[in-house]
Amino acid sequence: MSVQCNSPHMAINSLPDEAKGPSTAITVLCIVLVALTLRPGIVSIGPLLPTIIQELGLSYIQASPLTSIPTFLMGALALPAPWLAHRFGRDRAILVALLVMGGAMSLRTVVDSVGQLFITTAGVGAGIAIAGTLLSGYVKARFPGRVAVFMGLYTTSIALGSTLAAASTGPLVQAAESWRWAAGFWILPVVLAVAVWVCVNQNGRQKQTVSTSSSRAPRLPLRNPTAWLIALFFACNNLVFYAMIAWLAPLYIELGNTPTAAGMILASYTLGFMVATPLFGFISRNDDRRIVLAVSAGIALLGSLAIAIAPNTLPMLWVPLAAFGTGGAFTLAMTLPLDNASNPEEANAWSAFVMLPSYIVAAGGPLLTGYLRDISDNFDLSLWMLVVVGMVMLLITPFLQPNRNNEVLISH
Known part of the structure; x- marks a missing residue:
């Protein structure tokens, strides 16, 4: 669930060679694999909460930010995400967001304090927020004539990632006898997404122009x-x-x-x-x-x-x-x-x-x-x-x- 918001004074317009990036099959694979990573970092925490609460001595309200922090960031970072895409390039920004998400998920498995747990969770949330916001823009730019179809694929892949995390995390924590290993398992899809997105970043580098507009952008209603x-x-x-x-x-x-x-x-x-x-x-x-x-x-x-x-x-x-x-x-x-x-x-x-x-x-x-x-x-x-x-x-x-x-x- 992502938001794109243009700056009041500029808009990023993709040139016609947008389609000269990876093939459609590779692009679809990239969209699916990245979308699959956008919820396990949040959803997998649910089955792990009782164990985390017991190990770290938390109350239920103290454990709540483990899901509240990423959700908050998904809203708070929706507006600056397009600026990051303009400043550093959309595909590069998505790649960095995936790396931040994966790195934070890795560090979360070795934390030994509540503060560290919340900080790494914020890293997970920031990666999800930026990648999710900009990936929807990538879909719109890559498939301008079939946005509805591929946005449907995108949102369904997000939901599929949620379902897999919800169904698998419980058995994982029982098998590993550790919430850390079960949480760390979901780093693997992120690694795979990073690997395929490198292909997009390298082969789909589109030049973008920044167009200034004298007309004022519509204000919030x-x-x-x-x-x-x-x-x-x-x-x-x-x-x-x-x-x-x-x-x-x-x-x-x-x-x-x-x-x-x-x-x-x-x-x-x-x-x-x-x-x-x-x-x-x-x-x-x-x-x-x-x-x-x-x-x-x-x-x-x-x-x-x-x-x-x-x-x-x-x-x-x-x-x-x-x-x-x-x-x-x-x-x-x-x-x-x-x-x-x-x-x-x-x-x-x-x-x-x-x-x-x-x-x-x-x-x-x-x-x-x-x-x-x-x-x-x-x-x-x-x-x-x-x-x-x-x-x-x-x-x-x-x-x-x-x-x-x-x-x-x-x-x-």
């Missing part, structure tokens, strides 16, 4: 009520998603499941999310997506409600159902800024406004969930908090009518 509602809807959806990613496995371990079984339940969540991502995008064909938004939010709420009432009853049904609704809502929410913008510049402004606060708010999901777990000694309050957030999402949907024809799309 700070005074547009619809923009705030979209941001609130997306923030609620992301808050639920990252809270589940962080604490679903610890919840089911606490309920008596093995780490492997809890990891499989977490994997069912990411799998449900992955299935919904392309499906809801295909179903929603009109600009006015309120009905489909309400359906997706309702499904997510139904799943969350069932988990809150009886978490150990049919978790392999209710957990992926909740994720299915969340994944559908995510796909649709990603399109809402485009529905409300009349040109690409406005779309960038709307997307920046929506994504930046939504990920920052979402970073509070794991923190609040961990805090409620600490004060109540169980996850009951946390689960009901997520139900309330789901209700807010559903209540917002009737007000998400696009206003593309509104003359005042961007505040003055």
Whole structure:
């Protein structure tokens, strides 16, 4: 989930020889392999949290930043990422981001203090944020006529990486008898992604021109009520998603499941999310997506409600159902800024406004969930908090009518 935002005074335009980089097959392979690395550094922490908490003597709220920090950085670094691409080159910036991510994941396996753990986690988050933001731009530049197809491939690969990390980390920690080895395993896909991206960086070096523009870029839609509602809807959806990613496995371990079984339940969540991502995008064909938004939010709420009432009853049904609704809502929410913008510049402004606060708010999901777990000694309050957030999402949907024809799309 990435945001591109152009500088107010310049834009990076790829020259026609953009396509003279690697072949389509190599490019697709690179996109898939890089996208696969963009979530395991976050998702794999969930099954490891109980062990990390015990080894380092953390409370649940103290352990929450292990997922909150990367989520926060995904929003905070969305805006400066395009400047890095302009200053150092997009492909080179992606390569450096992958190296930072891999290096931080390596160092995280040898930390001996909470401070070091958080610092290395920030490195992982920074790498994910920069690479994710710029990779979507690479897709748009490399396949300008087939953006939807290859963005679908990109987001599905991200979800697949989440599912693999969720399903495999539990068995890995049991086999290795160490959370460090299990966390370190996910360095391997990053190494592979770096290897193939070197090919892109070397063979696909496009010259870029910096074009100055005398016209002012559209400002963020700070005074547009619809923009705030979209941001609130997306923030609620992301808050639920990252809270589940962080604490679903610890919840089911606490309920008596093995780490492997809890990891499989977490994997069912990411799998449900992955299935919904392309499906809801295909179903929603009109600009006015309120009905489909309400359906997706309702499904997510139904799943969350069932988990809150009886978490150990049919978790392999209710957990992926909740994720299915969340994944559908995510796909649709990603399109809402485009529905409300009349040109690409406005779309960038709307997307920046929506994504930046939504990920920052979402970073509070794991923190609040961990805090409620600490004060109540169980996850009951946390689960009901997520139900309330789901209700807010559903209540917002009737007000998400696009206003593309509104003359005042961007505040003055």
